[in-house]
Amino acid sequence: MIGHKAFPEKPGKCPHCYSSNMKDVEVLGAYDGPLFWECETCGIQLLRFSRRTTDKHLRKVKGLYYDLEEEWMDRICEGLPN
Numbered sequence: 038m039i040g041h042k043a044f045p046e047k048p049g050k051c052p053h054c055y056s057s058n059m060k061d062v063e064v065l066g067a068y069d070g071p072l073f074w075e076c077e078t079c080g081i082q083l084l085r086f087s088r089r090t091t092d093k094h095l096r097k098v099k100g101l102y103y104d105l106e107e108e109w110m111d112r113i114c115e116g117l118p119n
Contacts, residue, residue: 043084044074051076052083066101067094 050057056078061071072094074083084091 041084041088043087045085047071047074047085048083051079051081053081054079064095064098066098 047059047061049059051059054076056076058077059074060077062073062075062082063070064072071085072091073085075081076083086094
């Protein structure tokens with residue numbers, strides 16, 4: 038992620054490459070909704086909230102593991118699956 042500037046609303050264009058291909062990025066269990074924005078063209082990631090608030094949300098899922106390969110998308114483990 039770049040800098041400390043927060044973009045509370047998804048930018049219409051990337052401030053780095055000026056592409057209009059911005060997407061929402063959600064982190065399961067961290068926040069209900071997009072946690073940051075990402076440009077699909079250059080890959081830059083932009084904060085939605087302050088860095089402090091983003092870190093607070095990400096701490097909620099520290100140490101949790103998601104098995105996205107299986108059918109159990111709603112299953113969150115506190116350790117690596119067997």
